Amino acid sequence: MKGDYITTYTKLSFSPLDPKPEDIRIADIAHALSLMTRANGHFKWFYSVAQHSINCALEAQAMGCDRKVQLACLLHDASEAYLSDITRPVKKHLPSYLEIENKLQGTIHQVYGRSPTDAEHAVVKQIDDTMLWHEFFVLMDERVYEPKPIIHSRPDFSERPFRDVENQFLWLFNSLSREGKTHKCVGIDGTKGGWIAACIKADAVSIQLYRTIHELCAEYSDADSILIDIPIGLPESDTDIRPDNMLRNHLKGKASSVFNTPCRQAVYAADYEGANATNKAVMGKGLSKQSFAICEKIEEVDAFLQSNPAWKNRLVESHPEYGFAILNVGAPVLESKKEQAGVSARISLLRPQIADLDGLLTKVSGDAAVKNRLHDILDALCLAVIGELGITHGFCTLPDLPPTDSKGLKMQIVGSKVE
Template sequence: MTWVAGVDGCRAGWIAALMQVGHPASAKIVVASTLAAIADAPEQPAVIAVDMPIGLPEHTEGSGRIPEQLVRPLLGQRQSSVFAIPSRLAVYAADYGEACALALATSDPPRKVSRQGFGIFPKIREIDALLRARPDLMDKVFEVHPELAFWALNGGQALDQPKKVKGVPFEPGMRLRRALLDQSGLLPEALISSPPPRGAAADDLLDALAGLTVALDLATGGGQPFPDPPGRDAHGLPVAIWTLRRLS
């Protein structure tokens, strides 16, 4: 019985969509305060596909890490959802001003940090520290991006509807993504239509479900990384954004 998980950050910490490979009825949603709690859950997921950057650069060239530069052109109008992650020094900065100063000093051309990107730095630091402390997890935890998963589910075509508009879920875009999850046949309909648990929003759940499709594909020998093969950062952490094999 192989369990896998799709994971996204949420207000309460992390939301995970868990499922046994080949057993859709086993699917469930959990919320945990730490990513380690998901990795060490009773299900012991063999693959954890998480919507959070893994592998930090010491210095950035151009518009972010190589995975970000490769993925953006595929996503059309959705490419702004792929943040440019700055250097490790900037990610570990104490405040926004220091993060911007360090990012400027460690990028070419010099780039500051976006407020939205800065908001996820604590989650990036958490996963970075976890994988560096527990290298046994490096072969289990994969970086994913929901819009790249939906690109694959949509036959390699960028979606024409946003998921959110001005920070608020956009129902036509949410419906489109739920329809793609349903059409994939990978997840039970009850899971796709379930409400988010306390501490998580509807779009957090949707992103975790997108990650779950990638985790299921990886567990059965699939998956495609950007770049291929993945790179490594200075601490040996993998540097790639993964998605599933295109279904059409």
């Protein structure tokens, strides 16, 4: 705490007394509420404000309420992420607190749509009271009033890991916020024998293997965003500056995942010896075998873009580890994606963004074309998610003003803002 500010989960200095719309972040709300207990911790086990909010939103859904009311239910206690939860008997005697709470809650509604109408607010209040009754009945063996209110859903009052609740809160928020939006976002990762493409359109997600980039782009010619993990915009002299070092600076502890991009002349060389010698002559440094290993893929994309100018600066470069860092509130995922801990960490970051991710991964594990390619699938899914976030919240690039190479291709790494 410093002055009239609190430091949020995403490291913002936030003033609860003077909230700014640009400082409201759903990641802060979901995280804080998932760690904040209901009933001042007097329930039989840990049951969070976030879990209560999820149950309220699902009750609204079961009642047939529209998505705006469901979202209002999910966010009805969002101000508590910045103010904490105060029990009802005390809160009603704190007029200043109520004034602060109403102002903050109004700012949150301003950021995420609009304030509920009086009729909608009455429905949210009714659902909130109904859920409170059933929470106290299950978790305290107490009937807080009579008669017992009817409930239409099957709320989950079990003790759950806070991270699972946080992820569900974020997924539900993302799902409800996508009303009317049908963006088609594609992420691409190179794999043995071709390219893995993950396509997200609303809540529908598909994973496909394509032999060539030409075939893939023909399939997704109507995509709103199409990001690929392969260098685009190639240097031809040591004065052409790629953003590779900038990306490494964003991936502290994970910089080794960023390979040096070979010069265009080396990309088209016939073998490693020739590529290494060419890169040394043009760029003043040799070429690692890791970088050479992806030259065939770089060449395929570079040749495609030169022969298909309509795709120039439309098929754009990104990087999965940069994407996962964005989803992880700016912190790189340090665990290796080749280890189970790294796989689990990446799946955890994708789960709030993708409907039934676990079901999708189970399904593709039985698809002969793409099974045993989990790392490539997760990378492609990450880039599709970054594209969707970019369309919703805005794209960003490394650097801010990308230079172009001799073929007019931007030398950039594309990312997204989160809020």
